[in-house]
Amino acid sequence: MAKINENYLKLKAGYLFPEISKRVKLFTESNPGKKVIRLGIGDVTLPLPPSIVNAMKLASEEMGTSSGFKGYGPEQGYSFLIEEIIKNDYKPLGVSLSQDEIFVSDGSKCDTGNIQEIFSIDSKIAVTDPVYPVYVDTNVMAGRTGESTLDGRYSGLVYLPCTKENGFQPDFPKEKVDLIYLCYPNNPTGTTITKSRLKEWVEYAKKNNSIILYDAAYEAFISDPNVPRSIFEIEGAKEVAMEFRSFSKTAGFTGTRCAFIVIPKELNGITSNGDKVSINQLWNRRHTTKFNGVSYPIQKAAAACYSDSGKKEVRDNILYYMENAKIIREGISKNGYEVYGGVNAPYIWLKTPKSMTSWDFFDQLLNKIQVVGTPGSGFGPSGEGYFRLSAFGKREDVIEAVSKIGSLSF
Numbered sequence: 573m574a575k576i577n578e579n580y581l582k583l584k585a586g587y588l589f590p591e592i593s594k595r596v597k598l599f600t601e602s603n604p605g606k607k608v609i610r611l612g613i614g615d616v617t618l619p620l621p622p623s624i625v626n627a628m629k630l631a632s633e634e635m636g637t638s639s640g641f642k643g644y645g646p647e648q649g650y651s652f653l654i655e656e657i658i659k660n661d662y663k664p665l666g667v668s669l670s671q672d673e674i675f676v677s678d679g680s681k682c683d684t685g686n687i688q689e690i691f692s693i694d695s696k697i698a699v700t701d702p703v704y705p706v707y708v709d710t711n712v713m714a715g716r717t718g719e720s721t722l723d724g725r726y727s728g729l730v731y732l733p734c735t736k737e738n739g740f741q742p743d744f745p746k747e748k749v750d751l752i753y754l755c756y757p758n759n760p761t762g763t764t765i766t767k768s769r770l771k772e773w774v775e776y777a778k779k780n781n782s783i784i785l786y787d788a789a790y791e792a793f794i795s796d797p798n799v800p801r802s803i804f805e806i807e808g809a810k811e812v813a814m815e816f817r818s819f820s821k822t823a824g825f826t827g828t829r830c831a832f833i834v835i836p837k838e839l840n841g842i843t844s845n846g847d848k849v850s851i852n853q854l855w856n857r858r859h860t861t862k863f864n865g866v867s868y869p870i871q872k873a874a875a876a877c878y879s880d881s882g883k884k885e886v887r888d889n890i891l892y893y894m895e896n897a898k899i900i901r902e903g904i905s906k907n908g909y910e911v912y913g914g915v916n917a918p919y920i921w922l923k924t925p926k927s928m929t930s931w932d933f934f935d936q937l938l939n940k941i942q943v944v945g946t947p948g949s950g951f952g953p954s955g956e957g958y959f960r961l962s963a964f965g966k967r968e969d970v971i972e973a974v975s976k977i978g979s980l981s982f
C-alpha cells in the first residue's frame with residue numbers, strides 16, 4: 573500500500589466548524605421547528621452588488637463570441653485588474669507597486685495556505701494565539717510543527733498570545749523566528765493594530781531577518797483613519813513583508829473566488845549557502861506551475877469593484893455589516909458583557925460570563941436561546957474563555973439574537 577503523509581495525522585481531530593455543525597444538528601433533531609440564528613461562520617450573506625453581476629454577465633457573453641473568447645490567461649492575473657488594484661488600493665496610501673509584484677488568485681485561504689511551500693522545512697514559524705487555523709494546519713501538513721501537546725499547542729510553533737491582558741497586541745517572539753503570520757484587522761478577535769506597533773513589527777523583522785506574512789482580508793472594514801490599511805504604509809516594510817488581500821469579505825466574493833498577494837521585489841530569502849533569493853521570483857515560479865489563473869469573468873467582476881458604482885455598492889454592503897457589528901457590540905455590552913473588536917472589523921470578541929469555558933457558553937446559547945456563535949478556544953488555547961460573534965448576518969437576525977442574549981442571565 574502507498575504510504576501516506578503522516579503529518580496529516582497530527583492535525584487535531586475535532587476541527588472547529590464541523591464540531592459546531594454537529595452540535596447544532598443534534599439540537600435541531602431533538603427540537604424540530606425551533607429557529608436557530610447563526611452568527612457563527614465568517615461568511616457573507618448579502619447578494620453580489622449589481623455592478624459586479626453585470627460585469628460578470630458581460631464578460632461571460634464576451635467569452636461566447638469568437639472575437640472575445642479567451643483561453644488560458646496570465647497565471648498572475650490580467651493587467652486590467654492588477655492596474656485597478658494598484659491605482660485604488662495602494663496608490664492612495666502612498667505605496668507604489670509594479671504590476672509584477674501582484675499575483676491574483678482564487679482566494680486568500682489558498683494563498684496563506686500555500687505560501688509556506690517556498691520556505692525551508694526548518695523554518696521557525698510564529699503565529700498569534702488565537703489564530704486563523706489555516707496558517708497552523710498548513711504548516712502541520714508540511715511537517716514543520718511537530719506533535720500537538722496536551723494544551724492544544726504544537727511543540728514546534730511559537731505562539732504569541734493575544735488576550736485582554738495585553739490588549740490583544742502580541743509581544744514579539746522571545747526566540748528567533750523566520751516567518752510571522754499577522755492578521756489585521758484580526759479574525760477572530762476583531763481588533764486592529766496601530767501604526768506605531770506595526771512599525772515595531774517591521775523593525776523587529778528587519779533586525780531578526782524574519783518575513784511577515786500580513787493577512788489584510790478585512791482591510792475594507794476599517795473606518796478609523798489612524799488604523800493602517802496595508803503593512804506597506806510602514807517605511808521599509810517592502811523588505812520584510814508580503815500582503816494578502818481578498819475580495820471575499822470586501823465584496824461578497826466568498827462563493828465567487830478572487831484574491832491576490834503583493835510580494836515586493838525588495839523581499840528576499842536566503843539559501844543554506846547564504847545566497848539571496850527573490851521571494852517574488854520564487855512565488856512566481858510556484859504560482860505559474862501549480863495555478864492557471866482566475867477565470868476571465870471573475871477577474872472582470874473583481875475589477876468592477878473599482879468602478880464608481882461598484883465602489884459605492886461594495887461600501888454600502890460593508891456599512892450594512894458594520895451597522896450589525898455596532899448593534900451587537902452596543903447591545904450586549906449594555907447587558908454587562910466585556911466586548912472587544914467590532915469597530916474596524918466584522919467580528920465581536922466577547923469574554924464569557926462567570927469564566928465559563930468557550931464551549932459551555934456555546935452550549936448555553938444554543939440550548940437556551942438558539943443563537944450560534946464560535947467558541948474562542950477553537951482558534952487556539954488563548955481563545956479559551958472567549959466567544960466570537962459575526963456581523964455578517966441578516967439585520968433582523970442580529971437584532972433578535974442581541975435581544976435574546978440580553979434576556980439570558982448567568
Ligand SMILES: *Cc1c(COP(=O)(O)O)cnc(C)c1O
Pocket residue numbers: 614678679680681682704755759787789818819820821825826830831
Ligand atoms: C475569510 C478570510 C480570508 C479570505 O479567504 P478567501 O479564501 O479569500 O475566501 C483570509 N484570511 C482570513 C483571516 C479570513 O478570515
